[in-house]
Amino acid sequence: xxxHVLDFWFKELEPRQWWxxxxxxxxxxxxxxxxxxxxxxxLFEALGNANSLEFERKHKVIxxxxxRYPHRNRILGRISTDEEIAFLKEPDSSF
Numbered sequence: 001x002x003x004h005v006l007d008f009w010f011k012e013l014e015p016r017q018w019w020x021x022x023x024x025x026x027x028x029x030x031x032x033x034x035x036x037x038x039x040x041x042x043l044f045e046a047l048g049n050a051n052s053l054e055f056e057r058k059h060k061v062i063x064x065x066x067x068r069y070p071h072r073n074r075i076l077g078r079i080s081t082d083e084e085i086a087f088l089k090e091p092d093s094s095f
Contacts, residue, residue, distance in 0.1 A: 005033060021078045026067040037063060058095060 008029075009018070017025065037060040044053040062069055070084035071094060080088070087093055 005036070008032065019076055021076075023067075030063065030067050034063070055095060 013025075037056065040056050041053065041060065044056050047053075059069075066081075066084060066087075068078075070080055070088055072078075073080045073084065
């Protein structure tokens with residue numbers, strides 16, 4: 001699976017696309033690689049590290065909800081949606 005991710009980022013996309021706001025690209029990434037979080041949860045469960053497992057679960061919830069990480073919007077120059085702004089104001093939305 002790692003080679004598929006690397007091929008996608010470095011062979012299919014152009015570097016300028018890494019930073020652009022593109023909802024279609026976000027959806028394509030979620031469709032193609034959304035199962036990575038499912039696999040990561042299984043790996044973290046097998047490791048038995050509760051902190052790492054909880055961290056991964058929180059990430060998966062955010063990706064499932066927004067298709068991206070709203071925490072990264074500012075640094076990436078993306079405009080946050082109203083829903084993302086409200087989420088970022090919630091307690092424990094950051095880790």
